[in-house]
Amino acid sequence: MNWIDRMVEYVSPAAAVRRAYARMSLNMARSYDAGKVGRRTAGWHATNGSANAEIAPQLSRIRARGRDIVRNNEYGRSAIRALVANTIGDGITVKSPDNGLWEAWCDQCDYDGQLNFNGLLELAVRHRYTDGEVLIRLHHTGLYEGLSVPLQLQVLEADHLDTSKTGELDNGHFVIAGVEFDRSGRRCAYWIFQTHPGEIAGMSWKNGMDSIRVAARYILHYYRKERASQVRGMSELAVALMRLRDVADYEQAELVRKKIEACFAVFIRSDNGGLNVGQQGKTASGQRTETLAPGMITRIDNADAIEFASPSQSGGYEGYTNTQLHAIAAGTGVMYSQMTGDLSKFNYSSYRAGLVEFRQIINAEQWLALVPMLINPICWAWQKSAILSGALRGKPSRMSVTMPKKAWVDPVKDVMAAKEAQRAGMKSVSESIRELGGDPDTVLAEIIAERQQYADAGILFDSDAAVSERLIKITDVMKTEDS
Numbered sequence: 001m002n003w004i005d006r007m008v009e010y011v012s013p014a015a016a017v018r019r020a021y022a023r024m025s026l027n028m029a030r031s032y033d034a035g036k037v038g039r040r041t042a043g044w045h046a047t048n049g050s051a052n053a054e055i056a057p058q059l060s061r062i063r064a065r066g067r068d069i070v071r072n073n074e075y076g077r078s079a080i081r082a083l084v085a086n087t088i089g090d091g092i093t094v095k096s097p098d099n100g101l102w103e104a105w106c107d108q109c110d111y112d113g114q115l116n117f118n119g120l121l122e123l124a125v126r127h128r129y130t131d132g133e134v135l136i137r138l139h140h141t142g143l144y145e146g147l148s149v150p151l152q153l154q155v156l157e158a159d160h161l162d163t164s165k166t167g168e169l170d171n172g173h174f175v176i177a178g179v180e181f182d183r184s185g186r187r188c189a190y191w192i193f194q195t196h197p198g199e200i201a202g203m204s205w206k207n208g209m210d211s212i213r214v215a216a217r218y219i220l221h222y223y224r225k226e227r228a229s230q231v232r233g234m235s236e237l238a239v240a241l242m243r244l245r246d247v248a249d250y251e252q253a254e255l256v257r258k259k260i261e262a263c264f265a266v267f268i269r270s271d272n273g274g275l276n277v278g279q280q281g282k283t284a285s286g287q288r289t290e291t292l293a294p295g296m297i298t299r300i301d302n303a304d305a306i307e308f309a310s311p312s313q314s315g316g317y318e319g320y321t322n323t324q325l326h327a328i329a330a331g332t333g334v335m336y337s338q339m340t341g342d343l344s345k346f347n348y349s350s351y352r353a354g355l356v357e358f359r360q361i362i363n364a365e366q367w368l369a370l371v372p373m374l375i376n377p378i379c380w381a382w383q384k385s386a387i388l389s390g391a392l393r394g395k396p397s398r399m400s401v402t403m404p405k406k407a408w409v410d411p412v413k414d415v416m417a418a419k420e421a422q423r424a425g426m427k428s429v430s431e432s433i434r435e436l437g438g439d440p441d442t443v444l445a446e447i448i449a450e451r452q453q454y455a456d457a458g459i460l461f462d463s464d465a466a467v468s469e470r471l472i473k474i475t476d477v478m479k480t481e482d483s
Helices: 003-011 013-029 051-072 074-088 099-106 117-131 200-205 238-262 317-332 336-340 348-389 411-423 429-435 440-457 467-482
Strands: 093-095 133-140 151-156 174-176 179-181 187-192 212-215 219-223 266-269 279-282 288-291 305-308 400-402
Touching: 003 013, 051 074, 051 117, 051 238, 074 117, 074 238, 074 317, 074 336, 074 348, 099 117, 099 348, 117 133, 117 151, 117 219, 117 348, 133 187, 133 348, 151 348, 187 219, 219 348, 238 317, 317 336, 336 348, 348 400, 411 429, 429 440
Parallel strands: none
Antiparallel strands: 093 400, 133 151, 133 219, 174 179, 179 187, 187 212, 266 305, 279 288
16 A cells, blocks of 8 residues: 555545555456457457447448358358258248148248248248348238238348437337337337338339338347347358458459469560461461460570479468368358368268257257247237137147257167167157157157058067067967967
């Protein structure tokens, strides 16, 4: 304690305590290298703004760049394709109180009349990964339109959400990047453009460029929420966009360099202007040309020197691209082999370990974002519409969701592992069936029906637990008939 602290302590003990606490906090902050100010952190500019303050100004630009990468970059497109395929697969199974009614509606649910329910989910998930977010608008139709349930779904790109709509409203509500909140801080509406702002042929001007207010109960907003205050979603490619562009530019530069080197075959160093090499000719404009052909032999007189071009080797090309592609795969959340198709660096164990980690990421996306933000609200809206229209009786209840089956790396080992887990009481048969993307009740009904048919036909399988008992009975009957 220096003399200043002793003087402050004598005059005001409370102030001395505050000084001591502040000094302690400062020393603790300095104990982290990342919190220090110096040469190593001189160019490190970070802010403590809210998620919306950091995301909203860059939403449109990053979304456009992400789409450009998916259109024109093979690795970006492959990463998105892998994420979508593993999240949706061949479809998500939803079990409703009336499966026949649900399945009939799944074929009619698209407001645009082109896709079924799983097709809409696949489209929504693709927008979620590429654009960072997607909107689904619920349209309650009339009974006269002939739908099994008077409800349809319309997928809207994130561009339909008016990002410029931000600030406080006259009624005390406030809007953040097109999402309106009431005084209690709950979402109550979305400000939507009726047509895409970037539509061709000026179609976006048909209904004006002013966004309209749509109540939140008619809009489902699907994105991955990574911060508590986050209102809008960010593209899954955002972290890797710069590397994807750099790798593409690097490959383009390497290609151009090779083309330039290929343009120079022979260099003649001589004071004799009439010295020729190869076959002579002229262009249409009269310009002199000389051409070398494979296997050609020619004599050259009075040449001081002739040099043949030898293109230089591009050192480090493979190492650099591999390093960048590994970083891109990590940034997009996919495996390197999934994005590049290169399995040369993997064996069975390493590939399986990577696949387990990747599937954990997909499971988190499915159950922590897709189901609560999209599938569950759709199921509740469907049940309410079905009940109100008289197509369904009872009260709305939770509908079970089964994710698509995950392909096995080694089916024999995986089946044996599941079998042992069931025998040890660590896993139910229903859980194993759901992991394969099936519905336990449906599978059980099929097994019962098949077993009865086989039993009636006298067909036995070694997998039948009752085979031995039935064989004994059949043997006893045969012995009785012989006697």
